[in-house]
Amino acid sequence: MSFYEEGSQYLHKGQYRKAIDYFTLSIKRQIEVANSYFGRGLSQYYMKQNTDAIKDFDKAIELDAKNPNFYFYRGMANFNQFNPTKASENFDQVIAIDPNHFVAYHQKGYVLMNLNKYDEAIQCFNKSLEINPDYESCYHNRAFCYDQLQEFDKAIEDYSKVIALKPHFLSYYNRGNTYFILQDLEKALDDFNQSIELNPNHFLSYYNKGAILEKMEKQDEAIEEFKKALQLNPEFHLAAERLEYYQQQNS
Known part of the structure; x- marks a missing residue:
């Protein structure tokens, strides 16, 4: 050898x-x-x-x-x-050698996404998905770009594709946030419940679930969710602020 x-x-x-x-x-x-x-x-x-x-x-x-x-x-x-320009140049060189390298298209898109160039990133994700329509990470990141561009229906469609291909707590969490923005509270609540089921330690899902329950005027249930979020992350000030607010209301 x-x-x-x-x-x-x-x-x-x-x-x-x-x-x-x-x-x-x-x-x-x-x-x-x-x-x-x-x-x-x-x-x-x-x-x-x-x-x-x-x-x-x-x-x-x-x-x-x-x-x-x-x-x-x-x-x-x-x-x-932290050199996105050189990173992007390298991914371009990969694509020049192998035009079917869908991961290189995705990584270039990811670089552009991190530079807040969402339209350009989407173009790269589109190319990646043309080559590999089952690339779930690509749908997830394209959905994030659509969220940032406030194209919420497209974002929900992509998060749903990720969930169909490979359910992940972040996909449910992010889709829940998008439903929340659209004030579709029942669907948002369902997604945060799914996120928690897949990752019981994700404190943000508990917090957002609590925020929805507040809007539904289910304050006692909301308080329980804020408590769970704070137990998981004792430094999470937003949950602490909501609990302090309710303590003041009840004192």
Whole structure:
């Protein structure tokens, strides 16, 4: 077994320091040099050593400029280093090499979303979903963009697609918030209940459930939800303020 193969095995097992040692030996022995730089960079990336990872991805790309994975993970590392411009450029290079790389379209969209460029982000998510219509993360992030653009019906449609594909508490929570904005309180309440069922420790779902119960004039039930939110996060001042308000009302 070569040093490169041993490094790859340790990388697969999540033993990143050992992987780095073997990839370094592989580079010194001139074995699978481009892939060894990439493997070492990937190990460093998973260890959150993004600066060193980028240096190794640069070396890998110098040796093999046609491998989309090298650009993809350099883009991910650049994003982690708060460099969205370079991250976006790397995802563009991935797409140039592999136009069907739906994850690269999604990641570019995610970068744009974090820059508040919601229309551009949606275009990237659309391209990703054209290639892979079952990519639930893409629906979730596109829904977030629609929420920010106040296109609430489209947001609800996308959150519903995520829930149909792979139910997640955040999708129920976010859809519940959108229903809340639209004053569809019954549907919002159902979604927060679903969110809590999937994640009983999500204090925001309890708080928002309490806020809906307040609007429904079910104050005793609302108080119980605020208490649960505060128990889960004792520093959550919004829940503390609501409970203090009711204490003053009842004193």
